[in-house]
Amino acid sequence: MGKIxxxxxxxxxxxxxxxxxxxxxxxxxxxxxxxxxxxxxGGVPELVDELExxxxxxxxxxxxxxxxxxxxxxLMECKTKMQDALADWDPATADTLSYQLEDLLSxxxxxxxxx
Numbered sequence: 001m002g003k004i005x006x007x008x009x010x011x012x013x014x015x016x017x018x019x020x021x022x023x024x025x026x027x028x029x030x031x032x033x034x035x036x037x038x039x040x041x042g043g044v045p046e047l048v049d050e051l052e053x054x055x056x057x058x059x060x061x062x063x064x065x066x067x068x069x070x071x072x073x074x075l076m077e078c079k080t081k082m083q084d085a086l087a088d089w090d091p092a093t094a095d096t097l098s099y100q101l102e103d104l105l106s107x108x109x110x111x112x113x114x115x
Contacts, residue, residue: 009086011098013043023047023105025112029054029064044101048079051108063113071108078104 030050082097
């Protein structure tokens with residue numbers, strides 16, 4: 001790393017519109033007022049953060065809240081571990097954790113009632 005130039009190891013969603021396609025119920029829960037299919041508000045890490053915000057502060061149905069309550073701790077832990085691995089310059093671990101995070105989201109999507 002130079003004095004001015006920074007080298008970063010990051011994880012970001014390549015196509016944010018894929019978030020809505022892959023996890024439509026989670027997307028609708030995280031961003032209830034977002035226009036569909038137009039400009040996407042965020043990627044995978046942002047989805048996890050928004051789901052936690054909706055769980056804590058959102059006006060969501062009890063059955064949706066119950067599913068989020070079961071899933072949020074594991075989602076947040078996995079996302080944090082992934083970010084920690086990136087901060088520690090450990091892309092292999094971060095890559096493994098990214099798959100785990102996507103799997104957790106897919107499980108939650110399956111368990112979610114319609115919103």
